[in-house]
């Protein structure tokens with residue numbers, strides 16, 4: 001997708017360096033950052049310079065390439081794999097990508113290992129792009145259907161950023177929207193601000209602006225009244241981990257939107273590549289929910305008149321704050337899962353039909 005009219009991906013490899021777009025600086029500054037070591041990749045994931053389930057998976061894969069470049073030795077590789085998996089706990093893509101890389105590299109001679117690791121990391125990225133593109137053409141059908149009935153702009157609510165910035169390209173939740181826009185179907189996106197890190201405002205709105213897609217940022221609690229007043233035709237969100245029973249773990253606040261959508265009879269879809277499915281955990285209570293530093297709540301970042309990014313405290317100094325990053329939307333509130341293989345019911349039956 002484009003930034004300033006130029007096509008970018010969120011991550012790429014050049015001259016033995018991994019290049020990322022530093023998302024902590026967006027939308028105010030566009031900074032391409034170099035990752036040179038496995039530790040750089042771990043920190044980029046922890047500090048959310050890269051974020052979004054598929055993109056942190058891809059960064060972890062490249063993190064292993066960097067580990068090999070740094071110190072081509074099995075115990076360093078194993079330790080780096082462990083540290084990459086634990087850099088953020090909730091999105092299953094991290095473990096998925098590291099396990100895929102490690103199984104590809106198992107038993108490979110040290111003189112061949114770099115070449116194989118690099119080709120697998122690239123393959124993970126290419127596959128994600130293809131899957132996200134397919135999610136777009138599958139989800140497009142739902143938007144088209146609404147448009148054919150309504151004959152007017154389709155209003156779509158999304159939460160957090162499940163856009164191309166959260167993947168390698170296209171995005172998951174945004175891919176059907178980009179596809180609709182390319183087909184000249186009029187779409188308008190309500191972007192939930194997504195406190196505390198404001199991924200909806202800082203990233204979703206930003207990337208939609210760059211593609212010329214109409215959007216409006218709303219405070220996280222505004223979706224309910226908009227649904228009651230008929231201003232939302234459908235919701236599409238992403239996911240960090242989808243259980244085989246169809247329960248969805250996504251950015252905190254997703255659950256409340258799903259409840260409001262259910263109460264107002266508004267279709268609520270979740271878009272995901274199969275790398276986000278956790279086939280093992282049977283009950284969502286076993287999903288580790290990341291708790292991040294409460295400073296993300298008590299302080300806010302913005303840009304001053306000189307263009308410098310500044311951080312300000314907004315809470316009383318003595319107040320305690322708690323910052324859970326994800327929540328669970330039970331399958332019963334989900335109209336359907338939009339995957340690279342098609343749309344299915346949010347249930348074991350639905351998923352198994354697509355992914356035998």
Ligand code: MRU
Pocket residue numbers: 051052053054091159160161162163166167171172173199237238239240250251325
């Ligand atoms: O904390 P973040 O910004 O990494 O959370 C991202 C989300 O919750 C996305 O919705 C999810 O990863 C899907 S990205 C295609």
